[in-house]
Amino acid sequence: MKIIVVEDYNEMSKKAAEILIKKVQEKPNAVLGLATGSTPVGLYKELIEDNQKNGTSYKDIHTVNLDEYIGLPKEDKNSYYTFMRENLFNQLTIPEEHTNIPNGNNQDLLEECDRYEKIIDALGQVDLQILGIGSNGHIGFNEPGSSFTGQTHIIDLKESTRQANARFFESIDEVPKQAITMGIGTIMKSKEILLLASGTAKAEAIRGTIHGEVTEDLPASILQTHPNVTLIVDKEAYSLCE
Numbered sequence: 001m002k003i004i005v006v007e008d009y010n011e012m013s014k015k016a017a018e019i020l021i022k023k024v025q026e027k028p029n030a031v032l033g034l035a036t037g038s039t040p041v042g043l044y045k046e047l048i049e050d051n052q053k054n055g056t057s058y059k060d061i062h063t064v065n066l067d068e069y070i071g072l073p074k075e076d077k078n079s080y081y082t083f084m085r086e087n088l089f090n091q092l093t094i095p096e097e098h099t100n101i102p103n104g105n106n107q108d109l110l111e112e113c114d115r116y117e118k119i120i121d122a123l124g125q126v127d128l129q130i131l132g133i134g135s136n137g138h139i140g141f142n143e144p145g146s147s148f149t150g151q152t153h154i155i156d157l158k159e160s161t162r163q164a165n166a167r168f169f170e171s172i173d174e175v176p177k178q179a180i181t182m183g184i185g186t187i188m189k190s191k192e193i194l195l196l197a198s199g200t201a202k203a204e205a206i207r208g209t210i211h212g213e214v215t216e217d218l219p220a221s222i223l224q225t226h227p228n229v230t231l232i233v234d235k236e237a238y239s240l241c242e
């Protein structure tokens with residue numbers, strides 16, 4: 001596990017963008033695993049800025065997102081479908097058909113999980129998977145207790161996760177109770193993983209990820225066993241590791 005400690009959120013975003021842009025330059029048809037939440041927003045801004053300045057092309061890449069809420073209409077401002085369009089896809093010219101996000105409105109959600117896992121398989125291997133981390137150590141929406149070998153599945157969100165994400169909604173009651181998420185097994189198949197964390201709220205989870213026991217109680221701890229993981233953490237997120 002390679003650990004890069006940076007000053008703050010801004011520096012974290014710039015460093016992550018450097019790594020991702022290099023990957024796309026080396027492999028213009030790379031498969032990128034993308035994340036949502038506040039953490040990668042700065043990274044996405046950097047990618048857009050670089051694209052405008054330097055013209056890095058994304059026309060041949062494919063993307064797979066980690067997760068989506070169940071039951072929110074696609075057009076809802078809090079769906080990850082809308083998040084990705086607003087924060088990245090509308091500004092970079094990635095062909096729509098190259099982007100993939102689970103459909104949390106499929107009538108048959110089990111079929112949707114199966115469909116999504118097959119899409120990822122068909123793309124070969126994810127070249128670079130971006131991850132944020134929940135303060136309870138979740139990755140994607142794999143809450144504590146999720147199987148390390150799990151594939152794309154339906155998850156009941158922990159109350160603490162719903163509360164953490166309630167800041168984007170009018171009230172906690174509007175936060176969905178379930179989501180579809182790539183499994184930890186799916187995530188671990190990625191060739192390379194880049195986990196980003198900023199702020200003291202993530203410090204405990206980062207300590208467990210780096211120094212803790214590898215346990216399903218802290219999903220991100222599995223990353224200790226992956227051959228190619230880089231953590232970019234700011235000083236606050238790293239503060240319990242020193």
Ligand SMILES: N[C@@H]1[C@@H](O)[C@H](O)[C@@H](COP(=O)(O)O)O[C@@H]1O
Pocket residue numbers: 035036037038039040066067131132133134135139140141161165
């Ligand atoms: N499903 C997402 C995760 O992919 C994200 O990494 C995490 C942290 O979110 P944030 O970056 O907003 O702190 O929680 C969300 O619930």
